[in-house]
């Protein structure tokens with residue numbers, strides 16, 4: 749199980765999620781929207797890293813039928829999601 753990712757959480761290259769494709773489920777204090785697959789990530793380089801999105805979310809936990817993102821999910825550029833919101837953990841053990 750890993751920590752959910754929200755808007756402003758970073759990948760291993762310190763690139764933050766800039767917004768979420770869902771607008772109704774929050775986590776943390778202050779609350780921030782939980783990210784689902786396809787949510788935009790800040791650009792942090794060229795090529796695949798220029799305008800990546802989140803990807804590889806947990807298919808067993810969905811919001812608006814989109815998989816929820818958590819720590820160690822690879823973004824579309826290949827960088828992994830880093831530390832998330834530890835008060836909400838999801839996925840298989």
Ligand SMILES: [Zn+2]
Pocket residue numbers: 761792796797800823825826827
């Ligand atoms: Zn990247």
